[in-house]
Amino acid sequence: MHRIEIQKGETVLSLDEEGNCAYIVESGSVQITDKVSSQGCYTVGPGEMFGEYGIIEEAHHYSTAVALEDTILVVVPQAEIEEKSASSDPLISLFLNFFMDRCHSLTVRHYGTDEQANIFQSRRTHRQNKIQSSKQEIVERFRIKEELEQALKNDEFVLHYQPIISLRGGYTAGFEALIRWQHPERGLLSPFHFIDIAEKTNMIVPIGEWVFKEACKKSALFNKRAADTNSPELFVSVNISANQFTVPDMVERFKNIAHETAVDVSKIQLEITESILMEDADSSKKMLQELKNFGFQLVLDDFGTGYSSLSYLHQFPIDKLKIDRSFTHDMLNDQDSLEIVRAISGLSHNMDIEIVAEGIETMEQLALYRDLDCHYGQGYLISKPLPEQELYDIIGTRMSFGRKKP
Numbered sequence: 330m331h332r333i334e335i336q337k338g339e340t341v342l343s344l345d346e347e348g349n350c351a352y353i354v355e356s357g358s359v360q361i362t363d364k365v366s367s368q369g370c371y372t373v374g375p376g377e378m379f380g381e382y383g384i385i386e387e388a389h390h391y392s393t394a395v396a397l398e399d400t401i402l403v404v405v406p407q408a409e410i411e412e413k414s415a416s417s418d419p420l421i422s423l424f425l426n427f428f429m430d431r432c433h434s435l436t437v438r439h440y441g442t443d444e445q446a447n448i449f450q451s452r453r454t455h456r457q458n459k460i461q462s463s464k465q466e467i468v469e470r471f472r473i474k475e476e477l478e479q480a481l482k483n484d485e486f487v488l489h490y491q492p493i494i495s496l497r498g499g500y501t502a503g504f505e506a507l508i509r510w511q512h513p514e515r516g517l518l519s520p521f522h523f524i525d526i527a528e529k530t531n532m533i534v535p536i537g538e539w540v541f542k543e544a545c546k547k548s549a550l551f552n553k554r555a556a557d558t559n560s561p562e563l564f565v566s567v568n569i570s571a572n573q574f575t576v577p578d579m580v581e582r583f584k585n586i587a588h589e590t591a592v593d594v595s596k597i598q599l600e601i602t603e604s605i606l607m608e609d610a611d612s613s614k615k616m617l618q619e620l621k622n623f624g625f626q627l628v629l630d631d632f633g634t635g636y637s638s639l640s641y642l643h644q645f646p647i648d649k650l651k652i653d654r655s656f657t658h659d660m661l662n663d664q665d666s667l668e669i670v671r672a673i674s675g676l677s678h679n680m681d682i683e684i685v686a687e688g689i690e691t692m693e694q695l696a697l698y699r700d701l702d703c704h705y706g707q708g709y710l711i712s713k714p715l716p717e718q719e720l721y722d723i724i725g726t727r728m729s730f731g732r733k734k735p
Contacts, residue, residue: 341394348383357400363392384410474530489714499727503564506544533570545592558725566598594624621646654688674701
């Protein structure tokens with residue numbers, strides 16, 4: 330979406346013109362002469378929409394719109410509506426497409442020209458074929474969404490934890506909490522089978538809160554074990570979805586869960602992606618600062634794979650960077666990847682930001698990260714993600730860098 334300024338007396342859209350967007354009045358007023366409305370002629374002001382036929386593929390406008398005063402309009406492109414519809418809850422997407430098609434059909438039937446009717450019918454056949462091809466996907470998405478709701482209700486989710494070691498000392502420094510679904514029929518499922526649907530249906534918000542709460546509960550147990558074995562304190566790292574940052578009271582929810590579980594928040598790390606920072610920088614900065622002030626540590630995940638703007642490392646209160654596993658995989662055979670890893674390492678040391686190297690699978694990779702004086706390492710060389718009960722055996726142990734497991 331973007332804004333445009335319209336001068337008094339200027340025509341915004343005309344009758345029978347082909348549309349590709351709708352408009353929301355931000356300030357000012359617009360007079361609408363509408364062919365299909367019972368009102369005929371009316372005025373819209375701030376917060377009202379007009380030109381809605383512009384968001385329907387190949388539709389024409391059935392009205393003329395003229396600014397009554399200098400006016401600022403928010404332009405809502407057809408492509409953006411289609412994108413948001415596709416990524417919304419499947420039920421909402423289905424109804425939106427149905428009503429848009431029905432509205433356009435009735436309007437063309439009663440008010441359209443023969444040419445418009447022919448164009449609409451041709452495009453409608455194409456659109457219905459397209460919808461038909463995605464019906465199964467919509468039904469499947471809705472089914473899985475319902476299953477996810479039941480899974481949350483029936484306590485079918487479990488956490489596995491991947492150990493993260495200190496590359497300077499070899500000891501277990503913490504764990505990354507990773508969700509699994511103990512499906513009653515399909516067995517234990519990795520996030521690959523359901524996280525994408527959870528994101529698209531926004532089920533990731535309640536699921537993400539469950540993960541956070543469960544990790545907070547287990548943090549105290551892990552640290553008690555560490556204390557009993559005279560081992561360093563442990564952190565638990567939790568992934569936060571970009572969708573969770575769209576929830577207005579997310580910070581308060583996290584604070585309430587922290588109070589409810591009596592967790593030591595300094596032992597909880599919140600992993601965020603670069604996309605969260607760039608989606609709405611001002612809002613994200615405020616929320617992250619609140620979380621930081623409350624005591625959480627903030628980790629920037631998959632660093633180097635997204636926008637990679639070094640400037641926001643100064644803007645946001647980041648404690649750690651995670652070097653993406655793709656760089657770890659390529660750095661021994663690709664000079665560019667190696668130079669990127671070296672640059673990230675040097676930058677983090679200069680900015681007093683700790684580094685977690687992901688995806689370590691060979692002793693050569695581990696040795697290189699140790700030579701670069703990276704702080705922490707994570708990957709299958711060290712350990713795969715483990716069920717909770719298996720963690721207690723490795724708390725207090727050190728990794729011998731000549732062996733594959735701690």
